[in-house]
Amino acid sequence: MSTNYATIARNGIWDNNVVFGQLLALCPLLAVTGTATNGLGMGLASTAVMVGSGLAVSLLRKVITPEIRIPAFVLLIATLVTVVDLAMNAWLHDLHKMLGLFIPLIVTNCAILGRAEAFASRQSPLASAFDGLMMGIGFTLALVLLGAVREILGSGTLFANASLLLGPRFGFLELTVFPDYQGFLLMILPPGGFIVLGFLLALKALVDSRSRAGTATPANPQVEKVFTAAGVLSRDRQPGE
Template sequence: MSTDTETKPKTPWGRIASDGFWNNNVVFAQSLALCPLLAVTGTATNGLGMGLATTVVMIAAGLLVAMIRGQVTPEVRIPIFILVIAVLVTLVDLGMNAWLHDLHKVLGLFIPLIVTNCAILGRAESFASRNPVLPSAFDGLMMGVGFTFVLVVLGGLREIIGSGTLFANASLLLGDGMSFLEVTIIPEYRGFLLAILPPGGFIALGFMLAAKRLIDARIAEVKRRSAESGGEALA
């Protein structure tokens, strides 16, 4: 006899959030989407724009896949999921070209290439196709937020080291309302070209991965000590 768990597994919202943002982060844990990650993060502004576009696609893909999961047979689910993602990316691409044209020109080919982002198809297959609509949309949101976080942090580090600024040209790319983000960190800085080039992206990403490992190890150590202290208190 089938159970509700088989068709509608119950996933705690807190675990979805922690997995998407940190524990199962698209970049930190899965090492996916590295091509756009390294290509567009010359500035934090570009990283933010790419991250928001990807997040919109991930939310909508999770929502739609969860809605149609009962009508899609296992034999054709992957082509159907790819078609859904391609339609969503096309809509985002056209929307950015219409309303954020400068940012669209900067990101260029990497917006259509969101279709090939394995993280989006992977979440559609592993989560959205097995869970209800709202958890699937929330999973897409948190995965997108986690990816955007890495894009912005990596872009910010490369921009500060490479140009001495942060969120440069935010008002031109994202609209006048974002001008408050533009900051000059190091006045009259002559720049460090390597940080902006792809090799600098690899180096900065390596330091970020190492930092995550250290943070995770520290958190695990704190939990272990807390558990040991609790056990001693009970004894």
């Protein structure tokens, strides 16, 4: 069976996006996206787990029996999350402290278990790893976008403390968008996250609706002619007939 990697990529990044398409992982989404830096860190950690879990589940799908597949998938995901947690504590300690409990809580991310059950357990290892990567990228983009909007409106900066949390190589990301900005506290707090998320969901729905309207298939004149001849679409009918 051939694998359409373009469709997998589109589903993960846009059509079936973890946040904007499935409305999953809202707890870490709203809790850690006070800044774009935190969103990027959480997104990268989640992506690593998604890729690893997809690959592991696909490799073991013929070994794991259907009766114990869910506990086995959770065990695999928990193992990967533990590895990511320890790695971040060792090499990205400041970011690890900032994200805190939300790194271990990646285990409870329904999107990861859902992709393991719906995709990785039925597909090849390469396709499963790619699906995890695209889902992770889509999730990371949602986290960074939400964090960026909240950070800009809340404090007038973008990717603040990136060099401290992610390492000196990420220092180029730090920007001051509005100098001498007094800040808007609501945007940094969880209620601000709900507000921004609502606007972003509405924006995606608007883009999708216009895209569907632009690609709508015009009526087939031959089909219309057949129905007209049968009296179904008779243009000579009067109202009430």
